[in-house]
Amino acid sequence: MADTVQFxxxxxxxxxxDLEKKNLFSKxxxxxxxxxxxxxxYALKRRITKKVDFLRYIEYEMNLEALRKKRKSRLETKPSKQSVxxxxxxxxxxxxxxxxxRKFKGDIALWLQYIEFAKANSANKTLGKIFADAIQLHPRxxxxxxxxxxxxxxxxxNIVAARVLMQRGLRLNxxxxxxxHEYFKLxxxxxxxxxxxxxxxGIDQKSQALRELESTDEDGEEMIKLPTVTAGEAEDMDEDGEEARAVKQMEESVAEKMREGINPILNGLLSQIVYDNAIKxxxxxxxxxxxxxxxxxxxxxxxxxxxxxxNTIHDDFANNEDARAYLVARHLNAKNEENGHTTIKINDPKFVQAIRECVQEFDVCVQDIPTTKMWELYSDFLTKWRGAVTETNLKKYFTKLLIKTFKTxxxxxxxxxNLYLTWIxxxxxxNDAPQALSIAVHACEVFSKCVDLWLARIELVNATEEATESVESEEQLFQLALNKNGESFKLWSTYVDWIEQKWKDDALSKEAVDELMTNACRKATTLLPSLVESTAERNRIKDYVLGSYVMISAKISGIKKARETYKKLINGSFPTLAFYKACLQLEEEHNMSQSSSQQSQHLYEMALRLNVDKEDTYLAYIxxxxxxxxxxKAAAVYAKAQQDVQNKESFEHKYQQYKNNEPAAERSVLGNQNNNESDTEMITTSE
Known part of the structure; x- marks a missing residue:
């Protein structure tokens, strides 16, 4: 290893x-x-080489090279001969x-970094080899x-080489x-x-047409007069007439083939072939x-x-609702040279005609594909543009079409x-709340498991003058909806929010709120466990309702009432660990006396009886x-935890981490700082 490094x-x-000779760096x-x-x-010669060592070495050399170039440009007044x-x-x-x-052949990110560096340094010969090696190792x-x-x-x-590469890639993938897509774009x-x-x-079709237009004149006043041809010149021309005509015909043939309107290549034939092969x-x-x-x-x-x-989409996806809706929307597409592809603007005169064409084609679509999804796409289209237009007649037009669609x-x-919700x-x-309520009532009968329809119906009760129900009717609707959708967290959270809002609006008394929340907790406790199996969503509902009851009690009547509430719930509702955490958070917010500490300890003791996440609960308690x-007391709890937890080694490890948490964090930060200093240190001087 030392010999290799020395080499x-x-x-x-x-x-x-050379660097010292040029005075770019000192000794x-x-x-x-x-x-x-x-x-x-030496780091690269470890028994187990790390990628980060190579990257740090590369980064250091890049910074050093950038520094060398900067110093050279500053010191040299005129270009000099390149040296080593x-x-x-x-x-x-x-x-x-x-x-x-060679060590990390499978690292694609490293290959890409290598390619980018070679590109940045215009190393074309090296790039060719890099691409060949990378593709050979990673053809997929x-x-x-x-x-x-x-x-x-x-x-x-080199378009030929580019095509060959893309075609080879597509044969393998x-x-x-x-x-x-990239081959098509190429x-x-x-x-x-x-x-x-x-x-x-100046040989494109438009330029040629413009020149022809400029060179012709209806009156012939600006025509170029050709010189007269003598008899001798005509005789000479006749001698080579056949050859001249042949050359002329060949030139005309080539020119005709290269015209943009006729040349299949310029008309996008290759792109179309790529597309046809792609969809196959x-x-x-x-x-x-x-x-x-x-x-x-x-x-x-x-x-x-x-x-x-x-055309291919229409032929191959004739019975696909999304495809047909996509084809309908093409009538609203516009294209210009400045912005490329855009949607026709609402104030454009072409907009009305385009909308009519879309509606006509949608009418055909719902006949060809009479499915709910097709009608939903049609409804979404009309709803979208009804909200976008501002002109009164257009808005009425979309409204009539929507009403007709819903009834049909x-x-x-x-x-x-979704169609019922859009209709409502x-x-x-x-502002037709009575009709909306009538539709909502019927919709809830048809789709009793749709929470959004129930919520829309409840919202419409107060907005309808014909409704004689008040707070009680809304409560009845909530109870009916909860009986049908007891597993919906959205419905339960809306119900709890409704109770709290009614209290804020003085529509419910403290006693009424307490009664409603007590019934809600009872239902959340008795209804959910009676289901086939317990799920995270159902536990989430129970935790939310019980926790909300405690929080609302604290808002309405203070911390003493909240303590009475959560003690009542602990005794009769079988709360989860999340409920105890919420109660502990409440006690922490009202930590004003010794009684608060006693209540918190009681909550921790009750939470430990659940036999859930005991290690973390003990650590939080300590x-x-x-x-x-x-x-x-902390030492006593620690001693009890050592006997109570199942995985004693894991608990001890977590406890030691807890004890050394802050000092360890400080040492870690200092260690990172030292490492950063050693990594970023390049040379003793800086620019």
Whole structure:
């Protein structure tokens, strides 16, 4: 090991001598560099080499090279001949990367870092080798194929090599969506570059048409007069007439083939072939196909290609609701040269016609696919644009269409919970609360397990003048909803919030609140355990209701009433550990007397009876006692814990961590600071 390190250090001698000769680094700095490199080299020769050692070495060399370049540019007044120190730094970084990748061949992130460094230093020959090695080791990694093809096309201007790389990658990874999209984009970029070049040369179709327009004149006044041809010149021309005509025909043929309107390559034939092959490899993915349209929209003159994608979606996804809805939305798409693909603006005259076309096509869709999902997509479309438009007639138009849609779906027995909710929201936005309540009542009968419908119905009770019920009716609705949906945390939390809000609005007395919360706790305790199995959601409901009762009691009547409440619940409701934690938090907030400490200790003792998370509960109890300077009691609890917990070794380990927590944290911070200083130290001087 020492011999290898010494060999590497000896290779640095010419470079270091050159740096000193050019006055870029002093002797002291060079000694510091040698010492630092020696430490890094020995670190790389450990029995178990770590990736971080290579990365730190690379980072150090990069910083050192940046410093060398900065000093050189400052000291040299005119360009000088390159010497060994000018390229030795980058060569060493490449060498370290190679050594690292020999150890960590499977690390893709390290390969990508190596590639980026080679690109930054314009090491084209090295890049070719890097890509070849990386792809050979990781042929299933699409980003490597894409980066290699991108480098060939953008840096080497070699479209053939880029295509070969993408095709090889796709042969090995035919189901890799990213590869197909990037290959498709590559062909589009290539076509775009050809068009831009033709435009600069003035041989594109638009430029030729413009020249023809400028060279013609209806009156013939600006026509260029050709010189007259003598008889001798005509005779000479006749001698070579056949050859001249042949050349002319050939030129016209080539020009005709290269016209943009006729040339299949410029019309996107290759891109279309890529797309067709892609959908053969991945046939049933709608989102995969729509991505090709997004790519098309970034380029010019792609209308034919976009239409081809639309046609394939229509043919292959004729019975797919999402696909049909996507095709409908295409009528609202617009494309311009400045912003690319956009949606037609509401104030655009084309908007109304586009909406009509969408509605007509949706009418066909719901006939072809008479499913609930298709009607929901239609409803979502109308709802979205109804909320977007501001013009009165348009809003009425969307409203009528929505009402007609809801009635049709209900008549055909295809209505869903979401459609009912949208219908209710529409009626509420029109201030038609009675009709909305009528729909909500019927919806709750059809979908009694939908919590959102019950909540909408409850909200509509107070908003409806025809409703004679008041607080009691809302309470009855809540009870009815809870009987149907006892497992819904959203419904329980809304009910508890409603009780508290009614008390704040003076609509409920303290006694009424206490009675309602007592009944809620009883139902949460008796209803949930009667179910087949206990789940985290059901325990969450029980914890929330019981904890809320305690908190509301504290808000209404103070800490004494809250203590009475949680003692009552402990005796009759079988609370969980989360409930005890909430009570302890409440006691901590009202820690004003010795009685509070006694209550907290009682809560800890009760929590330990649950036989759940005993190790953490004991540690929290000991921490509480020590924080209140009850050291004797803390020692007794610790002794009891040693006998009570099952995994004594684990508890002891956690207890020692607890005891040494703050000092250990301080030592850890100091240790990190020392490590950072040693890692970031590069040379004795700084710029």
């Amino acid at each position: 590497y250090l000896e290779q640095m001698v010419p470079e270091l001598e 002291i700095e060079i000694k510091a560099i040698v010492k630092k490199r020696t430490n890094f080299e 120190s000018d390229y030795a730094g980058n060569r060493r970084i490449f060498f370290i990367f190679e050594r690292a990748l 990694k699409a980003p490597l194929w894409i980066m290699a093809a991108s480098w060939e096309f953008e840096e080497n201007a 035919p189901a890799e969506e990213q590869l197909w 062909e589009q970029v290539y076509i775009e570059k050809i068009k831009a070049r033709r435009k600069i040369l 490899a991945i046939p049933n993915d709608l989102e995969f196909r729509t991505k090709f349209i997004d790519i098309y929209n970034d380029f010019s003159d792609t209308e034919a290609g976009i239409q081809h994608v639309y 779906v209900e008549k055909n027995e295809l209505i869903s919970e 929201d529409l009626l509420r936005s029109q 921490n509480y006692l020590n924080s209140h300077k009850l050291f004797t």
